[in-house]
Amino acid sequence: MRQYFPILDWGRGYDRATLSNDLIAALIVTIMLIPQSLAYALLAGLPPEAGIYASIAPILLYAVFGTSRSLAVGPVAVVSLLTASAVGQVAQQGTAGYAVAALTLAFLSGGFLILMGVLRLGFLANFLSHPVIAGFITASGVLIAVSQLKHILGVEAGGHNLPQMLGLVIAHLDQVNLPTLVIGGAATGFLFWARRRLRSTLARLGVPPLLADILTKAGPVAAVVVSTLAVWALDLQARGVRIVGDVPQGLPPLTLPGLSPDLWRALLLPAILISVIGFVESVSVAQTLAAKRRQRIDPDQELIGLGAANLGAALTGGYPVTGGFARSVVNFDAGAETPAAGAFTAIGLAVAAIALTPLVYYLPNATLAATIIVAVLSLVDLSILQKTWRYSRADFTAVAATILLTLGLGVEIGVASGVGISVLLHLYKTSRPHVAEVGLVPGTQHFRNIDRHDVQTDGTLLTLRVDESLYFVNARFLEDLIQKRVTEGCAIRNVVLMFSAVNEVDFSALESLEAINHRLRDMGVGLHLSEVKGPVMDKLRRSHLIDGLNGHVYLSQYDAWHALAHPSQVRAV
Structure with a gap:
């Protein structure tokens, strides 16, 4: 039961000291999440309360099913942008259908994540290369920041890619609302300063470290309070400053996703992409933080935890969520020891939803946009x-292509291209495996690449070390390489394939090995294997290759050298 309910594991040793640390961490994270949740809902094209709702039930469910002690789950910038892009294709922003589509997207994402977790498919995330993910997140950060310029300037603009966004903003520059620009510019400048300088400034003034940390994390709250009071006191709403307006007061409602088959078909692929991207980002943060405390996480159980969190968001008025980098780091640095810190954060946000929502009526959208811009620019690398x-250069090509496609064509095409590029990059790298001709290091029993070391070789013996598992993508490569090397009239009489680095030989590669064996037999050349790993040898014995091999299988490469090399042909290279 502890495998599927990690709370039964960490909950057994919960004590008063752990409770104290978790409460302090929850206080700091709650202060940070109140304005951030409102802002990310704005980014997703949803009412601001949706951000609060998406930060309550999902956190509680992850505390039960998740394995990370520090991961903070909720709305994040990239997933919010993906949500806006996906839902905007099926419903008009501001309508009831838009909110239902967001719920459905969270429901599909949660179901897909849980399915992957039950089937133990967490390893599939490894097929997304880190450079491609970094490129996508960087491009998304730029898109998110640019998309918020319209709120900073107070103009009507939109677009799904960088050229469209910049073009529309430039076209509406003559409509800039000056009070909005002042509020947005001041909030952005203050938040940048608070992130970089406030903690050190407070330290110089003698403020205790813990209080300085809390005040620094409360920087966005200060911007919210000051800008809200300014709009209220100066009646800036009458001068065109757009505000949040009425926010429902109360706990998250019980909601249901849409049941339309057409809606499910339209959102299924975006849901899968959001699930994969969210899981990769989440598990990367969780593993990094767990390693710092010599803890471990279970990627498959993380899928279930994140899936449960998304189902919770779908049933309580939210939208897709995942583990956020910034909030998780804050949670970790604040001393959170167990997922209970997240549960206390959810309670704090629930109190805010009940008691504080009337206070954000005059909150300007420009301040929320400034919060988003400052948060996402840290993602740009x-x-x-x-x-x-x-x-x-191959990784550079993949990163550059992902960035350009995301910026130029939009996030959905960008993330789909990133997944495709990751797979193609893997196939490209493994389609041309490194195969080295090796020779004997004098005075030893070791064999090394003849192009890198001073070794001994035999003119009648060709030894090739295959440094990659053999499967359908690269099987013909080895065939062609041996065919070119063993030509008519050459002195080679024996070929040894050194399999010390081969972990797998699939059926296509087996057929290629059999074809190599037949060709070499027709040429009067022996084919031998050396240092074949046990599992690989077990599979080869179940085929006709070993029985029909035009040579022998040697336990070590030195045994093959000792049996096949001719002293008169040995020379130094």
């Missing part, structure tokens, strides 16, 4: 282009 360029 253009240095990934320089790093991948220096390390791997």
